[in-house]
Amino acid sequence: MAIQSDKLALAHDPMTPRVMRVLKRCHDGPQTVTLDIEPGDSAPFQPGQFNMLSVFGVGEVPISLSGAPTDHDRLRHTIRAVGPVSTALTRLSKGECLGLRGPFGNGWPMQQAEGHDVVLVAGGLGLAPLRPAIYQLLSERERYGRITLLHGTRSPADILFHREIMAWRRHRNIDIEVTVDHAPPDWRGHVGVVTRLISSVPFETGNTLAFVCGPEVMMRFAIAALKDAGLGDETIYLSMERNMKCAVGFCGHCQFGPVFVCRDGPVFRHDRLGGLLNLKEI
């Protein structure tokens, strides 16, 4: 039996990348580069969403949007070189072509956060997918309560978007705490894991949402600390990372128990993950 023809209304193959040019490239810390890419006819994105970026002949990887959702002139991505594809991406220079599919996935719960305090916990490069949310929170500042950003990195040199963080601190209504794992003698800030900062944040329990993004171990500790501080599982959102090949639910790689991270995430409310994060090797 043939399938119904409405299933064949295939305007566009979701697996074929659009070719875009790099508008600008700048360093953002060790092995880390921010690329501005021409937007072409890309749909507007939500903070927390990601694109699949291809270097032709090398491969394709998921990379979060790290710029302002209201900036329609460029798609900003912040990439850390950790392997073949991410390294090739960080080596692209202005004017070169890359492939882009997306935006994919859901985003941070910006609407649910209205009227609430928001705590953002970012481990390392986890600040990149949170930055669009920060832009949106700050641009609609009056809609939210107290906003706190906790950022943890390995060393002061790894602090992502350092100058921007300084500027937010000075000019914007946001509390920011930065901590490093290893401090040189001249460092006067916090030392230790980012999750330790959580206990010192003044929360209005019952009126706070947490956005967490970073390595999985860090997120596990962050959830525990947030819960100790009085937050419920239903107020903690995290952005999950899994191997991804297709981003559209075909390849199976990004499964995390019952969910496809590409299709149902990458942002999940913690209670909806049913405790799976506490099990190993899911």
Place this chain on the structure above:
Amino acid sequence: MPEQQSLTPNGLQALLDALQARGYRIIGPTLRDQAVVYDDVQSLTDLPVGWTDVQEAGHYRLARRDDDALFGYAVGPHSWKHYLHTPVQRLWHAKHERDDIIVTTEPPEAPRLALFGVRSCELHAIAIQDRVLLGGHYRDVHYAARRQDNFIVAVNCAVAGGTCFCASMHTGPKAVAGYDLALTEIIDEGEHRFLIEAGTPEGVEVLSELPARQASNEDIALADAILASTAESMGREMQADDVRELLLAHLEHPRWDDVATRCLTCGNCTLVCPTCFCTSEEDSSDLTGTEMARSRRWDSCFTMDFSYLHGGSVRASHRARYRQWMTHKLATWHDQFDTSGCVGCGRCITWCPVGIDITEEVKAIRETSQEAGS
């Protein structure tokens, strides 16, 4: 109640001829490398006439029957996904032109495929892959094109294989939907015939071109009896109604450690499974870097690369990979696609080199969980 008709073997050859006349490429069971595999079929003599198979955990062997049955065996290592969700598919190719890159989507191939001899479990498996690859927000254009002009001739199973458990999964042995024509083979007192019924308007049309006559009430009763006895003689069974809850409640059960000592993580089970759909992408380019392409191929959740994140695989242990596969099939598939991912075809049991049996693994978890009172 659709009308049952009766065909002789010659009449069945007329069906193959009619499908070819309509421009279909017919794929059906054939014999190759001592197994029943799906390949091009033009005449009934291309089928495994007079053969059956003996299947057990980790064991498959062809054997002679004492008649000339055309469909006297169960399913082999192939499934229809070889033709619908092909092992390799180029997705696009790209070319450097001066300082520009032009990407061209691989045009989806839409062969007019007639699938001949599709078992009930396999109809269910195709319907499951339809949900996965066509039922969501995005559609797989290649699968869609290969699926769009199918003509499906189902066969109701007259024998159950040694590892079959479709009756437990409510996916067989009788085809109930998803076919254009369905056959039941009857060999009775040396007389060979097929009951045939149409499931779609195109099936009705093709059937009207065949030298069929009204089936006798005796034959209809005989076909029912054959199917009832097939359902009775399943080689395996699985209590499936609560298996999702059972597995999800026992993700840390010691049985996963036990199966991990046996499983080789070879991935055979995923390759033979008719519903497994996972793929990986691969980029290539010529030496000068002017021509590039991306292909996708079947992948398996048993490989280390499958769950790789910088620094290592999420599912590094055998335990975690077997658990992922089995809980996906029987549990989380329900959450994702509102259906089981297992149709009870038994292929994973037969083709596992060490004979790991999904029904036994479920049973072991069920029994020890009851002992423990949980």
